[in-house]
Amino acid sequence: MGALRVISDRRRYLLLAAGLSVVALLAGFWLNSRLPAAYSVASMGVMDTGGAPIHAHGPTRSVTDLVADPGRPADVVYELVARQGRVELADGSVVNGYSLNGGTPGPTIRALQGQLVEVRVRNEDVGGGMTLHWHGVDVPNASDGVAGITQDAIGIGQQYTYRFVAEQVGTYWYHSHQMSHEQSLGGLIGSVVVTPSERPVADVDHVALIHTYSGVRTINGASRDTSISAEPGDTVRVRVINTDNGPIPVWVPGTAFRVVAVDGYDVNQPDEVVDRSVLVTAGGRADLEFTAPARVQIAGASLVVGEGGPPAASAPSAQVDFLSYGQPAPIGFDAATAARDFRYDIGRRPGLLDGKPGMWWTINGRMYPDVPMFMVQEGEVARFTIANHSGEVHPMHLHGHHMVVLSRNGVPASGSPWWVDSLNVADGESYEAAFLADNPGIWMDHCHNLPHASQGLITHLMYAGVDTPFVIGGDHDNDPE
Numbered sequence: 001m002g003a004l005r006v007i008s009d010r011r012r013y014l015l016l017a018a019g020l021s022v023v024a025l026l027a028g029f030w031l032n033s034r035l036p037a038a039y040s041v042a043s044m045g046v047m048d049t050g051g052a053p054i055h056a057h058g059p060t061r062s063v064t065d066l067v068a069d070p071g072r073p074a075d076v077v078y079e080l081v082a083r084q085g086r087v088e089l090a091d092g093s094v095v096n097g098y099s100l101n102g103g104t105p106g107p108t109i110r111a112l113q114g115q116l117v118e119v120r121v122r123n124e125d126v127g128g129g130m131t132l133h134w135h136g137v138d139v140p141n142a143s144d145g146v147a148g149i150t151q152d153a154i155g156i157g158q159q160y161t162y163r164f165v166a167e168q169v170g171t172y173w174y175h176s177h178q179m180s181h182e183q184s185l186g187g188l189i190g191s192v193v194v195t196p197s198e199r200p201v202a203d204v205d206h207v208a209l210i211h212t213y214s215g216v217r218t219i220n221g222a223s224r225d226t227s228i229s230a231e232p233g234d235t236v237r238v239r240v241i242n243t244d245n246g247p248i249p250v251w252v253p254g255t256a257f258r259v260v261a262v263d264g265y266d267v268n269q270p271d272e273v274v275d276r277s278v279l280v281t282a283g284g285r286a287d288l289e290f291t292a293p294a295r296v297q298i299a300g301a302s303l304v305v306g307e308g309g310p311p312a313a314s315a316p317s318a319q320v321d322f323l324s325y326g327q328p329a330p331i332g333f334d335a336a337t338a339a340r341d342f343r344y345d346i347g348r349r350p351g352l353l354d355g356k357p358g359m360w361w362t363i364n365g366r367m368y369p370d371v372p373m374f375m376v377q378e379g380e381v382a383r384f385t386i387a388n389h390s391g392e393v394h395p396m397h398l399h400g401h402h403m404v405v406l407s408r409n410g411v412p413a414s415g416s417p418w419w420v421d422s423l424n425v426a427d428g429e430s431y432e433a434a435f436l437a438d439n440p441g442i443w444m445d446h447c448h449n450l451p452h453a454s455q456g457l458i459t460h461l462m463y464a465g466v467d468t469p470f471v472i473g474g475d476h477d478n479d480p481e
Contacts, residue, residue, distance in 0.1 A: 035354045035369065038474035041149055041460055042442060042467050048372035050340025050382060054464045057377075063150050063468045066141035066441050068163040074118035076111045076166075082154075082188060084126045090221035095213045097186030098126060098176075104187030105209050105221060105243075109174065111166040112197040122159040128477065129153025130188060132162060133177040135283055136264050136421045137192060138400050139164035141441025141466075146399070147178040148470050148478030149442055149460075154178075155476070166194040170264025171239040171285040173209065177480050181245075181450035187213065189243050194264075202237035202289065204230045208296060208303050209241045210248060210280075217244075217300035230292035230306035238288045238296050238303060242280040245449040247393065247424050248298055249319070250286065251277040254310030255294040259320055261287035265402065265419035269327035275316045281424035282395035283448035323408050326416025331404050335434035338383040342374050344445075346425070346457065348390040353456055361390060361447070361457035368456035374445065376437040377464045386423070387430040394452060397422045398461065399443040403433035422448055442468055444480070454481040 080100045087099040100106030111117050123130050131154060133145035143162040147153040154160045172192035176183035191207045206228055208219050216223050230236055237260065242248050258270040259278055263285055270289075280286050288296060293306030302312055347362040363371045376382050384403065388394055398421060405418040408431050425431060446458035458481060472478050 036473070038471040039369070040468060040471050042462065044369045045371045045373045045459065046366070047375055048342060049375045050342045052340050054375050054377065056465055058465060060465050060467050061440070063141045063441055063466060063470075066466075067143070068116060068140050068165055072116055074163065075115035076117045078107065078109055078117075078119045080106060080119060080121045080132070081124050082121065082126050082130050083124050087187060089213060089218065091218070091223055093216070093223075095187070097213070098183055098188040100188065100190060103221075104189065105211065106188070106190030108190060108207055109192045111194050113166055113169050113194055114197060115166050117164055117166050119162045120159060121154060121162065123154045123156055125156055126183070127156070128479070129155050129178050130176045130183060131160070131178045132174050133399075134162070134164065134172065134174050134192065135397070136170070136172040136285065137164060138168060138402065138439050141400065141439070141443070144399055144441065144443070145177050146444055147476070147480045148472040148474075149444065149468055149480065150470065152470060152476040153478050168264055169194050169196055170261055171207070171241060171287055172264055173241050173243060173285070175243065179479050180481050181454055184243065184450060191239070191241055193239065203234040204228070204236040204292065204305070205239075206236070206303070207239045207241065209243060210298060211243045217298065219298070219301045219303055223301055225302045225304050227304045232292060232306065232308075234292040234306070236290055236292050236294065236305050238305070240278075240280055240286045240288060240296070242282055242284055245282050245451065247279050247281045247395065249277040249279050249315050250288070250296065250298050251315050252288060252290055252294055252296055253313035255290050257288050257290035257294075259286055259325065260289045261285075262322060262418065263402065263420045263422060265417075267326045268329040268416035270416070271325060273320060276318050276320050277316050278320050279424060281422050283397050283422035284395065284420070284424070322415065322418045323405065323411065323413050324415040328415065329417055331417045333381050333434075333436050335381060335383060335404070335406055337381070338434055339380040340376060340382040342382065342384050344384055344386045344396075346386070346388045346390045346394055358455075361452060361455055363457070363459055368458060371459045374459065374461045375464060376461065378437055378440050380437045381434060382437055383432065383434045385430065385432050386425055388425045388427055391427055393424065393426045394457065395422050395424050395448040396445070397448040398435070398445045400439045400441055401435045401443070401461075403435040406432040406434055437463065440466055442466055446481075450481065
C-alpha cells in the first residue's frame, strides 16, 4: 500500500508540474504578444532588403526634415477645423461622428498642377487626437499625416500645417490616420482634386465621394438620387472616390463611357465601353468620362447628370479589366532590372496579438509587429509580388508612391500602364507590381479595409538613412489604426 501511495503522489506531482509548465508557457506567449506602451516602427519587425545589400550614405535624416520647400509661400491655403459630435449630411439626415468645417465629407481641396498647397488643421474637440493623411498624393514624408510615424496626433486645441506641391494631376482624398478606422468611418474625410493649369478637363467636372454613414451608402453625403446640372452633349467627368472599407462596383447604365484615370493617373487611349461596371477598391479612385445626360450608379445611390438620362438599372455582370484596358505606353523605368524584389504574402492564423486571442492576419507568415520592414535606397526600382491566400479580399495601399501592375496571376499586363496606390487583391490572386523609390521617408504599406489593418495587416517601406522621432503610443497616445 505504501508503494502505491508513493506512486500516486508522484503522479500528482508530475501532473501538477506539467500543468504549471503549460501555464508558464501560455503566460510567456501572452507576455511576448503584448505591445510596448511606446515603440518606434523604425526598429520593429524584421529587415527585408529584397535580396540586395543596403549601403548607408551620409548622415541619418529625420522624417521631420522631409518637407516641401520651406521658403516658398503657399499658392493655395485651406483652414480646416475638426469637430466631434452630431453632424447633418447633405440629404438632411443627422449622424453622430466627425466633421471638418461643420460638414462631412469635408471641403474639397482644389489646386492647379504645380501650386504649393498649405492646409492648416485645428482640432477643436476630437477626443483622442486626429491627423489628416493625403491618400494617393505622394506628399513629402513630414506631411503624410500618420500618427506615431510622421507626426504626433493633433490634440484638442492644437493645430498642424500640411504642405505639399500639387505635382500630380488627378483625384485623391484625405482622411484621419489617428484611430483611422473609427475617425474615417465617422466622417473625417474629404476629396482632393488637382487639375492642369492650362486647360479644363471637361465641360462638367464633379466629385462623387462614396461613403457609408450609419449603414447608409451615400454619394457626397446624400443617399438615393442626387442631381447635377449638365446640358445635352456636355462632356462630363465624374471623379469616383471609394472611402469605404471594401470594393464597390460603379456603372453608367445605358450610356457609353471611358475610364480616363485610375488612382490619379491617366489611362492611355482608354476604350469606350458600355454595359460594364468599374470595380473601385477601398481607397481607390476612378475618373469616368461620358456625354450628358447620364447616370452614375452604385448600390443604394445615384448621381443623375442632366435631365432626361437613363433610369436606374442593375449592375452589369461584366467589368472593365484594367490589366488589358487602353493601350501600352512607357512607364519610365525598367521593371525587369529592379534592384529589389519583395514578397508580400497575406495569410491568416490563430494567435495572440497584444494579449488578445483571435484569428490574425499574417505577412510572410509573421504576425504584427514581427513583420517585414521593406528597405530601399533612393533612386532604385523595386518590385513587389503580392499574394493573397487569407480567405478575404484586401485593398492594399502603399503610402507615398504609385506602383505599376506588371502581371496578375502570371498573366502580363497588356493595356495602358495600370498605376495604383490602392490595389484590390482578391483571395487567391497574386500580383506583380513595381515602383520607383523617389520619395524618401518611412511609409505605411497596409490593407485599406481599416479593421484589417488594426488586426495586423500592416507593415512599412523604409528608406535607408531615414529615422523618426515619433512613437506609437507614448505621451500622445498615437494610434494610427
